[in-house]
Amino acid sequence: CYFDMGNAIRTYKYNVLTFIPLNLYEQFKRAANLYFLALLILQLIPDITTLPWYTTLIPLVVVLGVTAIKDLIDDLVRLLRKADLLLLSSTNPNSLCYVETAELDGCLLVCFIALIECEEPNNRLDKFTGTMLWNTERYPLELDNMLLRGCKVRNTEECHGLVIFAGNDTKIMKNGGKTRFKRTKIDELMNYMVYTIFALLLVVSAGLAIGHSYWYDDIGGKSWYLYDGLDQQASYRGFLSFWGYIIVLNTMVPISLYVSVEVIRLGQSKFINWDLQMYFPEKDTPAKARTTTLNEQLGQIQYIFSDKTGTLTQNIMQFKKCTIAGHNYGTEPVDWSWNRLADKKFSFMDHLLVARVRSKKDKEATEFFKLLSLCHTVMAEYKDDDLVYQAASPDEGALVTAARNFGYVFLSRTQDTITIREMEQENTYEMLALLDFNSDRKRMSIILKFPDGRIRLYCKGADTVIYERLSPNSRHKESTQTALDKFANETLRTLCLCYKDISQDEFDAWSRRHREAQVSLVDRETALDRVYEQIEKNLMLIGATAIEDKLQDGVPETIAKLAKADIKIWVLTGDKKETAENIGFSCSLLTDDMDIHYGEDTCFTITSKTLCYINEIVHTPTPCVICCRVTPKQKANVVSLVKKYKKAVTLSIGDGANDVNMIKTADIGVGISGQEGMQAVMSSDYAFAQFRYLQRLLLVHGRWSYIRMCKFLRFFFFKNFAFTLVHFWYSFFNGYSAQVNMFITLYNLCYSSLPVLLVGLLDQDVNDRLSLKFPKLYLPGQQGLLFNYKNFFISLFHGIFVSLIIFFIPYGAFLQTMGQDGEAPSDYQSFAVVMSSTLIFTVNLQISLETSYWTFVNCFAVLGSIAIYFGIMFDIHSAGIHVILPSIFTFTGAASNALRQPYLWLTIILTVGITLLPVICIQFLHKTIWPSVGDKVRLLASHHQPVKMLTKKPSAFQRGGRSRRSAYAFSHSRGYADLISTGRSIRHRPTGRAGYQGSIREVPHREAENI
Structure with a gap:
């Protein structure tokens, strides 16, 4: 090692x-x-x-x-010290070790002690190559023999292992390269805007520093009353003034911006976690925001990439129909009382097939169910005297359960045997080889020696790979293909079953080649595939199975609403083309008025072989695409291509390990906690239990988060421009000298932060019900209309306008006004009090005009901010604090003296009115002449008029029903065949469905069309 x-x-x-x-x-x-x-x-x-x-x-x-x-x-x-181990022994009677992993799929493990030769440390989580020399015999070692760091051992008191890789050499550490840091579009845009502001800050500071240098040469250095005792050159003073203004004007981009953004995102994440309408009570599963940095990106999604099995469907498989030797079965319910080992939850609709199996005269039917009971990687155990199966996928469990109910009961297995009960007669078969399933092979085979000495290969897999390997003498190919097409049109998941008798000599020769491939240290998988191909040919077709996987509740409604929000939906599935197309009709992804093309326009149904043309398809404006027969790697590649060429915001949603790459590749990854474990959830950014919750995540939480963040950023930049640029105008009247002012310190901290922060947390233009009923409200987020460079410069020029008004109107008023004592109130303190008071009133009233959703908290924040300003201002101008810190608080009584003058209050009111009047007029024009979709919806809601969802009437002829489903019945995760001798079981929690409820109100057609 x-x-x-x-x-x-x-x-x-x-x-x-x-x-x-x-x-x-x-x-x-x-x-x-x-x-x-x-x-x-x-x-x-x-x-x-x-x-x-x-x-x-x-x-x-x-x-x-x-x-x-x-x-x-x-x-x-x-801190825990973990390693990758080779399992040597365990306390399990059959030397088996049950392994539960996170993103790894371990298997049942063989126990040996020997000399080990293996590959060097690498990051391949799905592969391990090594050999073991034991008793002069060389044995292959694969990933199935390993206990990788990160997995958990179950149902085993203790086990002993040999450390293969430790510390940073473990596979999970080697694989743990830098995780791609996901950033939102707003984050990227905000960074560029910050750079723009910093450049503006440098320019403004440099201009003021130059002005200070000229002023000092002409005036400051020649006026005795301005002499400060320092003999410095004007250029040096300008240099110092430059840095002083960098400090004073840094409030253009205060540190509170980043703190506030993180607080808003944290609050938005908590709202997602607390949303009871996204809680699934049957599994006690709430929605979970696993990140706090992507919430507003949920309001900008343009493409959704979805897995099918377990995501759109329930992933609860039921054996519904089959075809055996050209005869189709599955029409009437069956009574299973004659079979004491039958699964009480199993249902099948055909008495004729049961009669043929029980008669033992139908050879094809006998072989059909014998194959189902033998060709699998399921583990059996007894719980409370009940026989329980642990399957690698729901499909396998459904097929073995079907064989069990028809009298072919899988009982147990060891490293080299399988025991079944065939119509009350128990038989044990010697397992000579197990040719495991993977997403490339799309089939699995088992080679068995029967009690009478015969050797037979059983194989099951997708029709596309099975038909290529059938013998020319195989019968019923046409009738079985017809049945497969029929099952696919009913959206049932299909598998073909076949067999082949093998002579002892043929097997011995093949077994030697198989052993050589197993112990190869170079390109072992390719060598094994070649050997598998040599034996998996000239097969005899028996028939095919059809398994039903029902749609989850609310899937068609969810897809329909997301499509109306102009979100393009791509379904990436391993099912066959007919199945994929029909499931599209079942879930409303496809409609009767669509043109369906296999490689061209409008709606695509793409097979794995045509994915090479995906570049052309990406640039075609299609509302939906269905990719069938795709592998997990191809799923991630499709997402990457769309991101690369469309520059679009993407979301991937899935429930299994085969969806992890796709979830990580997308801008937003959503995991569904389903029947295939928590791999997808652990890799996701957001997680919940049912696909139907996606519409609320995007159309409600995503849209609200985007609107709130955009409104917060626009106003935050405005209020800081308005505040900071007042210093700029004042510099022209104070010799271009930077100022020390406590007001600068407290402005963002106490006077203006809370109201805008609450807008970012609580504001909503329409409620959640209207957000769901009018998906078109989602469009502004996709188009980035609410926060872009145009909005940024509007905020900038608005801030410039407000700062001009706030400075020059009081300045002009002070020039033309006389106080009660007959003198002009031209003192600096009174002028500063008027300007600061005007700014606080303007900013807080401006955010009040921008607030769409008022609560007690908002009112308290606005009024409280104004009250805090006056309270602090009177305190820092009081005699008491002057006594404590006389060098800092020098303007004793300035606030009380200034605000005692009525004309100063009139000046404040006049200035605030002038700053707010243009905003009120523009808002009025926008809502009356150029209303947005949100404005129209709010108008309808305010008039209490009924609302009608903007949907077309369904066609009189519907293609597909909600319960239709199909695909070849294999999961994409790697099977457990090679080490079934070291067997592994996967346990699943029971699940169920919750009813979907919604309310629809009616609205006049004409007004709805206007929206």
Whole structure:
């Protein structure tokens, strides 16, 4: 074996000494944190500082500390020392070890002690190649023989293993490259806008510094009353002034922006978690936002890529129909009271088949169910005297259960035998070889030696691969194909069954080649596939099975609503073409008025062989695409191509391990906790129990999150531009000198942050019911209409306009006004009080005009912010605080003196009115002349008029029903055939369905069409 380290390897990132420096190093890789650190350093330089150093230090420490705590918690879970083991023995009587994995699929394991030769450490989680020399015999070692780091051992008290890879050499660590950090479009756009603001900040600061230099040359240096005792050149003073203005004007991009965005995202994630309408009571499964950074991206989805089995369907398989030797069965319900080992939950509709099987005279029917009871990787165990099957996939469980009810009961298996009961007679078959299923082979085979010495190969798989390997002498090919097409049109999942008798000499020769391929250390899988091909040919067709997998509740309604929201839906399935097409009709993905093309326009049904033309298909404006017979790798490739060529926001949704790559590749990954474990959920960004909850996640939470974040960012930039640029205008009247002002410190912290933060958390233009009834409300998010460079510059120019009004109207009023004492109120303190009061009123009333959904909390935030401003202002201008800190608080009584003058209140009212009047007029024009879809919906809701969903009447002729389903009945996950001797079982929790309820109101047709 390959080792370059001991078992006790540190796989965590930090230790006591390195945590603080290493974590700070990682955090300061972010440009925003470096920017605020630079500001802090500037504030520590006495000659240029204009704000106290703690105004930047405190929020920066909070941001860094919260992130550091999160990183520390994540790192603590890595303290356990784990390794990849080769299982040698266990306490299980049959030397079996049951393994439960997260994203890995382990299997039942063989127990040996020997000399091991294996591959070097690598990141292939699905592959392990090695050999074992034991008793002069060389045996193959594969992934099925391994206990990989990250898996959990079940139903085994203890086991012994040989460490193959340890520490950073384990497969999961080798595979754990940098996970792609998912960023929203708004994040990327906001970064560019921050760069734009920083460039603007540099330009403005440089301009003011140059102005200060000229002013000092002409006026400041020649006026005795402005002399400060420092003999400095004008250029040097301008240089100091530049950095001073960098500090003062840094409020264009305050650190509170990033803190507020994270708070809003956290709150939006909690709302998703707390949504009872996305809670599935039958499995006690709530919705879960597994990330807090992508919520607004949910409101911009353009493409959805969905798995079918377990995602659109329930993944609860039932054996419904079959065809044997050209005869179709499955029409009338059957009484199973004659079979004491029958599964009480099993139902089948055909007495004729039962009679033929019980008579033992129909050879084909006998072979059909014998194959189902023998050709599988299911494990059997007894619980409370009941025989229970543990299957690798629901399909396998359904087929073995069907054989059981027809009298062919699988009882047990060992490493080299399988025992079944055939119509009350127990027989044991020797298992000579097991040719496992995988997503490329799409079939599995087993070679058995019968009690009478015969050797027979049983095979089951997809019709596309089975028919290529049938003997020319095989009968019933045409009739079986006809039955397969019929089953597919009924959306049933199909498998073909066949057999082949093998002579002892033929098997011995093949077995030698098989053993050579098994122990090959170079390209073992390809060698095994070649050997499998040699034996899996000239097969004799027996018949085919048809399994039903019902649609989940609410799937057609959900897909219809998402389609109306102009979201393009692609279904990626392993089913055959006919099945995929019919399931499309069942779930309303396809409609009768669509043109369906196999490789061309409008709606595509694509097979795995035509995926090579996907580049052309991506550029075609189709509302939906169905890809059939695709592998897990192809699913991820399809998502990558759409992201690359369409530049679209994508969402992938699935429930199984075969969907993990697709989920990770998409911009948003959604996992459904279904019958195939938690692999998809653990890899997802959002998770819930039923597909129908997707419409609420996108059309309600996603849309709200996008609208709230856009409104928050627009207003946040506006209020900071309006506030910061007042300093710019004032600089022309104060010798271009930067100012020290407590108001700068408290503006974003106390005076204006809470109302806009609550808009980002709580605002909604329409309620959740109307959001679902009018999917067209989703379109602005897809088109990015609510936050882009146009909106940014509107906020910028709005801020410039407001800052001009706030500065120059009080300035003009002060020039033309006389106080009660007969003197002009031209003092700096009164002017500052009027401007700051006007700004606070303007900003808080402006956010009030922007608020669409009012609550008590919003009212309290607006009124409270204004009250806090006046309370703090009177405190910092009071005599008491002046006595404590006379050097900082020098303007004693300024606020009370200024606000005692009625004309100053009139000036404040006039200025606020002028700043708000254009906003009110523009809002009025937009709602009356150029109303948006949201404005129209709100108008209808306010008039209490009934609303009708904008749907076409269904066609008189419907293709497919809601319960139709089909595909070849194999999961895409790798089977357990090679190591059935080391058998493994997968347990599933029981599940059920919850009823879907919805309400529809009527609205006049004309008004609905206007919407």
